[in-house]
Amino acid sequence: MLSRVAESLFWMSRYFERAENTARFLDVNFNLLLDLNSITTLDHPNYWKPLIMVMSDPGHFGTLYEEYDAQSVTDYLVFNRQNTNSILSSISMARENARSVIESISSEMWEQLNNLYHFLQSASPQQVHNDPYPFYKEIKNASHLFQGITDNTFSHNEGWDFVQIGKYLERADNSARLIDVKYHMLTHGHEHHxxxxxxxxxxxxxxxxxxxxxxxxxxxxxxxxxxxPDNILDFLILDRTFPRSITYSICAAQEALWRISGSSSHRYANNVDRLIGKMEAEMTYTTVDDILRKGVHHFLEEVEQGLIKVGEQLHLLYFAYHTPKIEPHDVTEALPFTGLGGGRANWSQSQQQQQQ
Structure with missing residues (x-):
């Protein structure tokens, strides 16, 4: 498989998963505020700032908006094209990657992705603010439908494995960020209670x-x-049967990587397989007590850093097809997953060029 095709399939899947996660977080937050409506203020920043901390960069948000409220956070995370992690940006980039390898994916996959893109183009911020539930439901259902179509119309070969790697690395990263932010807020810094x-x-x-x-x-x-909190940590981090737990996602990404390279539990073929295998082993033998002793934030930070390293090695092994000698001197090779200051991942050089 060509590196260009593998990279586009990987990012197509990862962007789609990111858009679904953002839609779910926003939808849950709106419903949470409805439940708390009688005892709290809906536009209190404490209920909106965590979404920016999980899904994007608070510093960048602060340069565009004055305060954290329902309207500004929704606009930033859904429609703002300056935010590369917004739903509109994510689906646009997923579509661009799919278009670049349209001969390698099924027509049903392209049709589903294209339909969601045009649905987002026709939506307005005021419409979402007035009635958010059907909007977010449409995005979540579109993502589930896309994954089902992919599983049933796309050959389960190397291309499908790269789709799975992108989906599960993104899912593990999102879950780690969500748990880290929410756990710290809800325990008020007292992790051992x-x-x-x-x-x-x-x-x-x-x-x-x-x-x-x-x-x-x-x-x-x-x-x-x-x-x-202990039960929630055990389930969302360590459960091996729930598809959105961190451990399940890491195991699923490992299996896809091993299918591509031929690695096994007794022998790894390359550095990315070694790193993902190390993460899987650590998650397997970790308990909630171990996490609490280390500190939830410190543990999840290590998970996020581990995912960054896996992404860097994945890029170098399978996607780094540029020849540095023929590139301009002022262009440096950019690696994915290298978030700045704890922020979301930067894109690879080819993805940045596509966005422009």
């Missing part, structure tokens, strides 16, 4: 954390009504 869920407000907000990962029903089947 076992009975931190004190009243109805705490319970509603912890349920919102689970809903942000589409995990509430699956969580209840295991833990019933025991909504505690």
């Amino acid at each position: 076992v009975a931190i869920v004190r009243n109805s407000i705490d319970i509603i907000q912890w349920m919102a954390v689970l809903k942000s990962c589409s995990a509430l029903e699956a969580f209840r089947k295991i833990y019933l009504s025991k909504i505690t």
Whole structure:
């Protein structure tokens, strides 16, 4: 497979997953505020700033908007093209990558992605602000439909494996960021309190954390009504059966990488397989007590850094097809996943050129 095709499939999948995650976080936040409407102020910055911290760069947001409220955060995360992580930017870039390899994907995949792109082009900020639920539902359903179409109309070869790698690396990164921000806010910095869920407000907000990962029903089947921070950490980080947990996502990405290279649990073929295998082993033998002793923020920060390193090695091994000798002296090779100051990932050089 050509490096160009593999890279475009990877980013197409990753951008689509990012758009769905953003839509779900915003949808859950709106519903959370409806639940808290009688006891809090809807536009309080504490309920909107975490979305920017999870999904984008607070510094960049501050240069464009004066305050964190429903209208400004929605505009920034949904429609603002200056935000490379907005839903509109993500779907536009997913479509651009799909268009560049349209001969390699199924016509049904292209049609589904193209339909969502035109749906977003016709939407307005005022429409979303007045009635957000159907808008976010459309994006989530479109993403689920795209994944189902991909699984059923796209040959399960190397190209499909790169689609899976992009999806699960993005999913693990989003889950780690969400848990990190929300856990710190809800525990008020006291990570070792076992009975931190004190009243109805705490319970509603912890349920919102689970809903942000589409995990509430699956969580209840295991833990019933025991909504505690320890149980939530165990489920969202370490569970090996739930498709949106960090461990599941890392394992799924590992399996796809190993199918491409032929690595196994006893032998790795390259550095990216070694790094993802190391992460999988650490997640397998880690317990919630280990996470709490290390500190939730420190542990999740290590996970995010591990994903960055995997992405860098993935790029160097499979996507770095530019020849430095023939490039201008003022152009430096850019690696994906290298977020600045804890921000979201930068794109590879080819993706930046496409966006321009």
